[in-house]
Amino acid sequence: MESESLLTNIRVVLVEPLYSGNIGSVCRAMANMGLSDLTLVNPKQIRDEARWMACHASDILENRTVCGSLAEAVGDCGAVMGTSARDGLYRRHALSPREWAPRALQSAQTGKVALVFGREDSGLNNEELALCTQIVRIPTTTAYRSLNLAQAVMVFCYEIFVAADLYEPPREKSEEAPAALRERMVALWRAMLLNVGFMEPEKADHMMFGLRRIFSRGAWTEDDVSILMGVARQVEWAVENRGEETLTKLETERNNERIPAQP
């Protein structure tokens, strides 16, 4: 199955969410990460904040499913993953989001997968946790374990999107510069730096090591190397020609001075 289809099999279930703004933010996170199936269990009245926070993901909000119980919401799901910030009974075998994501994708190969989030203030109760085939927990500091609901949803959506490997990063236009081209650049810089008096000839090898270290700190493209070669060539040109320019200017001034001297 294609990765996109796998993601359509992941259902986000919010149990008795209290704040409309959070519901909207959940929609946005889902849209950013390619999920679309939102199910709410006994939500309060949904207020305008939901639409504001959903931003360009209002279609997910409009197409939500509403159920009267968690059992109903996950009735057609194979894997049911319940999130919990707390330790304790039934929560000891919690997976991290990174461990969870590939398992969820595997289950999504053959059916619907539910990812269940509890109430903002009290999470999932024991009866609801009992419906889950797996507990998942986001790692946090011990000082502050409880995440904002929509941010917790984002962490899971992000992990599943990364695991699904859907992302096609923008391509680098120019290829990484080959060693021979880089060496030509280094040779140009060496000549230029000697010419401008930046280093004595007997110190040049040493100094060029320092510059090579700077030059090779990251991968450089051919465009990058072109720019640096251009800099070295232009400096050489300027050093040679500014002398001529200065001379021409001074000679012109002298000739001009001579003119009134010739009556």
Add this chain to the structure above:
Amino acid sequence: MESESLLTNIRVVLVEPLYSGNIGSVCRAMANMGLSDLTLVNPKQIRDEARWMACHASDILENRTVCGSLAEAVGDCGAVMGTSARDGLYRRHALSPREWAPRALQSAQTGKVALVFGREDSGLNNEELALCTQIVRIPTTTAYRSLNLAQAVMVFCYEIFVAADLYEPPREKSEEAPAALRERMVALWRAMLLNVGFMEPEKADHMMFGLRRIFSRGAWTEDDVSILMGVARQVEWAVENRGEETLTKLETERNNERIPAQP
């Protein structure tokens, strides 16, 4: 350095955040993941929503730093990582949060690291991106690339917290150069490259972006920056003084020619 101390060296910078609720949500995400240094650049008036959304992380909100410009906010930072949802010029080398986290921790060994987020509606402008040593981007669907600000902050905070648990960084001898020193170097190079005629004044901003990209491919130490500042200064000197030298040499030759002409 202990992982906890490393996290205190990571600064979250919000540039001109529009919504107080987002600022509060950012505080909560930071507290969940062990970060504490929040800096705001030109925020609007901070309303009650910030405290409501910060929840139990109001100490981060109270202890925020406020600056008048991004340059000021990151002046003491080595690595400056800027987030961008957009493609395009200078954003091609964007790292994913997962690639970014170990690098940020490595830089945090020797100094402050800034993670910079732009405005909710328009992100970071080009001048602000220019201050960044690295662009980072959260993978998303192509259909909806723009994340809620606080959710984007959570993804990075989560990645760095997870990475901090595993990370054993290598040691760098010289400290990473702070942004203020790097900016002085960039200003010197800009002046020099204009002086030698490498670029037209109206193309200077564009070309300096290219050079900044080259200059920030890796973490640079203060020694590295000293070398590059020395190069720019010496080129300026050579361009100014070779003219004089050439003139002196030519005048000496002329005077020498005159001697045999005087019998």
